[in-house]
Amino acid sequence: MTVTDRHKRFKAGFSSRLFLIFTFFTGIISIIFVFIFITGEINSYKERTTEKAHLLASLLAGRATLPLFSENIPELERLAREILATPAVTRITITNHENRRLLDIASPDFTSKQPVIESSVQVLTTSSTPSAETALLGGTFRPTGSAAPLGSVVVAIDTSDRGEAIRSALFKTAGIAFFFWLAVIAACYPILQRVTRSFNTLIGGLDTMMGGNFSTKIIIDSDDEAGRAAQAINRLAAALEERDAENRNLQAELVNAMKLEVQQERKQIMAKLIQTNRMTSLGLLISSIAHNINTPNGAIKLAAQHVAASWKDALPILEQVTEEEGDFTLGGLPFGVAKIEIKGATESILNNANRVQRVIHDLRTYNVGERSELSPGVSVNQAVEEALTIIRAHGRQGEISITPTFATNLPLITGNQYQLEQVFVNLLLNALQSMTVGKGAVTIQTEFSPETSEVRITVTDQGEGIAPENREQLFEAFFSTKIERGGSGLGLYISNFIIGEHKGRITIEPHHLCGTIATVHLPVTL
Amino acid sequence: MRILLLLISLLWLLAPTCSWSYDLLIVQSQRSPAYDEVLRGFHSVAHFSARTIILNDYNEVDLLRIAREENPIAIVTLGDKALAASRNVRNTPVIALMALSFRPGHTGHPAMTGVEIQAPPDRYLSLFNSIKATRAGVLCGSAGSSAYIRQAKKEAPRYDIELIKRVVKSSRDVLGQLESLSGAVDVIWMLPDAVTSSGEAADAHFLFSAKNKVPVMTLSSAYLASGAAFALDIDRLDIGRQGGEMALALINGAAISEIPAQTPRKTTIRSNPSILRRFGIAPDAASLGNIQ
Numbered sequence: 074m075t076v077t078d079r080h081k082r083f084k085a086g087f088s089s090r091l092f093l094i095f096t097f098f099t100g101i102i103s104i105i106f107v108f109i110f111i112t113g114e115i116n117s118y119k120e121r122t123t124e125k126a127h128l129l130a131s132l133l134a135g136r137a138t139l140p141l142f143s144e145n146i147p148e149l150e151r152l153a154r155e156i157l158a159t160p161a162v163t164r165i166t167i168t169n170h171e172n173r174r175l176l177d178i179a180s181p182d183f184t185s186k187q188p189v190i191e192s193s194v195q196v197l198t199t200s201s202t203p204s205a206e207t208a209l210l211g212g213t214f215r216p217t218g219s220a221a222p223l224g225s226v227v228v229a230i231d232t233s234d235r236g237e238a239i240r241s242a243l244f245k246t247a248g249i250a251f252f253f254w255l256a257v258i259a260a261c262y263p264i265l266q267r268v269t270r271s272f273n274t275l276i277g278g279l280d281t282m283m284g285g286n287f288s289t290k291i292i293i294d295s296d297d298e299a300g301r302a303a304q305a306i307n308r309l310a311a312a313l314e315e316r317d318a319e320n321r322n323l324q325a326e327l328v329n330a331m332k333l334e335v336q337q338e339r340k341q342i343m344a345k346l347i348q349t350n351r352m353t354s355l356g357l358l359i360s361s362i363a364h365n366i367n368t369p370n371g372a373i374k375l376a377a378q379h380v381a382a383s384w385k386d387a388l389p390i391l392e393q394v395t396e397e398e399g400d401f402t403l404g405g406l407p408f409g410v411a412k413i414e415i416k417g418a419t420e421s422i423l424n425n426a427n428r429v430q431r432v433i434h435d436l437r438t439y440n441v442g443e444r445s446e447l448s449p450g451v452s453v454n455q456a457v458e459e460a461l462t463i464i465r466a467h468g469r470q471g472e473i474s475i476t477p478t479f480a481t482n483l484p485l486i487t488g489n490q491y492q493l494e495q496v497f498v499n500l501l502l503n504a505l506q507s508m509t510v511g512k513g514a515v516t517i518q519t520e521f522s523p524e525t526s527e528v529r530i531t532v533t534d535q536g537e538g539i540a541p542e543n544r545e546q547l548f549e550a551f552f553s554t555k556i557e558r559g560g561s562g563l564g565l566y567i568s569n570f571i572i573g574e575h576k577g578r579i580t581i582e583p584h585h586l587c588g589t590i591a592t593v594h595l596p597v598t599l
Numbered sequence: 600m601r602i603l604l605l606l607i608s609l610l611w612l613l614a615p616t617c618s619w620s621y622d623l624l625i626v627q628s629q630r631s632p633a634y635d636e637v638l639r640g641f642h643s644v645a646h647f648s649a650r651t652i653i654l655n656d657y658n659e660v661d662l663l664r665i666a667r668e669e670n671p672i673a674i675v676t677l678g679d680k681a682l683a684a685s686r687n688v689r690n691t692p693v694i695a696l697m698a699l700s701f702r703p704g705h706t707g708h709p710a711m712t713g714v715e716i717q718a719p720p721d722r723y724l725s726l727f728n729s730i731k732a733t734r735a736g737v738l739c740g741s742a743g744s745s746a747y748i749r750q751a752k753k754e755a756p757r758y759d760i761e762l763i764k765r766v767v768k769s770s771r772d773v774l775g776q777l778e779s780l781s782g783a784v785d786v787i788w789m790l791p792d793a794v795t796s797s798g799e800a801a802d803a804h805f806l807f808s809a810k811n812k813v814p815v816m817t818l819s820s821a822y823l824a825s826g827a828a829f830a831l832d833i834d835r836l837d838i839g840r841q842g843g844e845m846a847l848a849l850i851n852g853a854a855i856s857e858i859p860a861q862t863p864r865k866t867t868i869r870s871n872p873s874i875l876r877r878f879g880i881a882p883d884a885a886s887l888g889n890i891q
Contacts, residue, residue: 138799145775203801205795209629209633211821
């Protein structure tokens with residue numbers, strides 16, 4: 074470990090920080106103590122000097138009462154010189170009651186620039202001895218004028234040694250404070266080491282645990298807060314270790330469960346993909362069939378037209394033959410009957426060929442799913458009729474009746490007729506598939522709501538209805554309750570998407586008797 | 600109705616006459632238990648009809664007008680202030696009590712009598728004999744005390760006492776004059792007068808006493824605590840009686856000139872045993888008994 078590392082570790086250590094803080098604050102407190110002491114010493118010096126001057130002035134005033142009363146200057150000087158002999162007394166001034174200076178003496182080394190503190194005391198006549206008049210009255214009465222001053226005494230004390238005294242006090246106090254500080258920090262470090270030992274043990278144990286090793290136990294060698302914390306952490310570590318094992322087990326179980334679920338979901342998705350693929354193949358098949366049917370159907374249609382045109386040309390000739398030669402049989406029928414039958418047959422051939430062509434066209438259109446653009450002038454009734462045509466052509470209606478009801482005043486809307494047909498086909502297929510018994514009635518009704526300016530298409534069935542738990546998922550992709558019956562789970566998802574593109578909405582509610590009511594709301598204008 | 604109006608008018612006219620009809624106007628310098636004691640003695644002589652005025656209770660009292668309007672038989676003064684206020688009332692006899700400044704023959708008033716505050720000099724001289732003092736020092740500051748000292752000097756040889764007098768012009772001279780008596784006297788006789796009656800002057804006496812171990816004789820036991828060795832206390836009740844007797848004589852028709860001033864009849868010697876012990880003084884008990 075380098076010196077820098079050691080220094081960093083020392084600075085980061087708890088006991089080191091405590092030591093530094095303690096050292097710093099002890100130093101600050103020592104400095105404050107020195108400052109307060111010196112401030113107090115300065116004030117105390119001033120107070121002491123003032124007090125000394127006052128005391129000496131009072132002493133002199135007490136002694137000088139009678140000499141001042143009799144203005145005995147030599148006696149006053151003698152008394153003043155006694156006081157002047159006191160150290161630091163530099164000057165004494167005595168004045169009489171008229172404020173006339175009777176005496177002003179100073180020590181030999183006194184100069185006018187010397188800093189001094191003066192105290193002035195009045196010399197009063199209020200002695201304990203009563204006047205004769207008072208004595209005659211028993212000494213109890215004291216006339217009010219008896220406190221008249223006889224004069225005053227001023228004692229000046231030299232304070233030039235104040236700086237020296239304060240410096241001396243400062244050095245002494247600072248020295249004491251410094252040694253006190255050194256003693257405190259010298260005693261403080263080992264004490265802190267001893268006090269924080271249990272704490273360091275605790276921190277070492279925590280470091281180990283932070284590495285993920287909860288099996289490590291912190292050594293408890295004291296009963297202080299750190300020791301109790303170590304006990305608690307040991308218990309916590311044991312509990313964490315136990316929970317960790319439980320978590321691992323739970324995680325393994327969860328992974329297994331998820332694997333199983335993923336497998337099941339994968340199966341469902343694969344089934345849906347297969348269904349989707351089947352639908353795609355069906356589309357291709359339809360396209361192929363349409364092509365293979367359209368070709369002979371076109372030949373049939375062409376032949377039928379040719380036959381009709383030929384029959385139209387041959388008929389006047391044959392009628393003339395009949396007039397000339399009499400009735401004859403044609404195809405086992407008398408000509409009179411046969412000419413009607415043949416005309417009907419050609420017309421039937423043409424009509425059915427056209428019908429085949431239209432069905433094939435519709436199948437192709439539905440399968441290709443082209444033309445996703447929205448355009449105005451779309452008739453909802455026509456879209457419903459086309460959807461019904463496809464459903465009927467689908468051939469899975471069985472014994473279920475489909476009853477359409479078309480509104481006569483239905484306005485044209487802006488939309489895509491083919492996509493709408495796809496929606497209606499899906500809804501009708503769902504209605505048919507919901508009636509599992511193969512019997513019942515399905516109604517589809519169109520209407521216009523002027524209040525909301527929308528067209529409503531309602532498909533009602535008498536089927537088994539929708540379970541409450543499935544209602545929330547009706548419009549989700551690949552959600553179907555008929556997967557095993559060939560459902561793709563995309564019908565309502567796609568229908569909802571298409572209606573959303575038309576700025577409309579689909580609601581599916583249970584019928585109050587039985588079955589389901591699916592309603593498509595389409596705005597007249599987008 | 601007329602009778603009622605007549606009665607009211609009569610009462611209104613006579614009321615002032617009834618309320619201010621008295622014999623004696625007692626003028627008191629101030630309120631003091633000592634003066635109350637004197638007055639008790641005064642009234643014990645007879646039941647006097649009197650009006651009392653305490654000067655300290657008023658800013659200014661016109662005694663001259665009061666005496667002229669109320670016309671008392673005599674004015675009785677208690678204290679120096681009352682005595683000074685009464686000096687202007689020339690037409691009314693004055694009886695002076697408890698006044699330091701009252702000296703017979705030096706009153707400055709044509710009709711004044713009273714009781715001196717000082718006991719007769721022979722009592723002091725006897726006391727000096729009892730402590731075997733032969734030289735007595737005394738400070739003299741006023742004409743009144745000069746007369747008293749002259750009388751004392753006259754009697755001193757009879758008691759084998761040399762009375763040494765020092766004259767002081769102001770109270771500031773007291774200390775110096777006392778110093779001049781140092782070693783020349785066996786006892787200091789403190790006589791109160793206008794110059795030497797201040798507390799500082801008394802202090803100077805006791806300071807001299809302490810320095811020179813000379814006992815001080817005073818006129819009041821109040822000085823014993825301050826350093827006096829002896830005090831010749833007057834009997835204030837008896838002084839009141841003496842004044843009462845004078846007033847009664849005046850009421851009974853005697854002329855003021857027929858009533859001479861008196862000295863206190865009763866005195867009591869008191870001493871400070873500590874000071875006597877310190878100075879080594881043992882008074883002669885027999886002599887002391889004679890003084891009382």
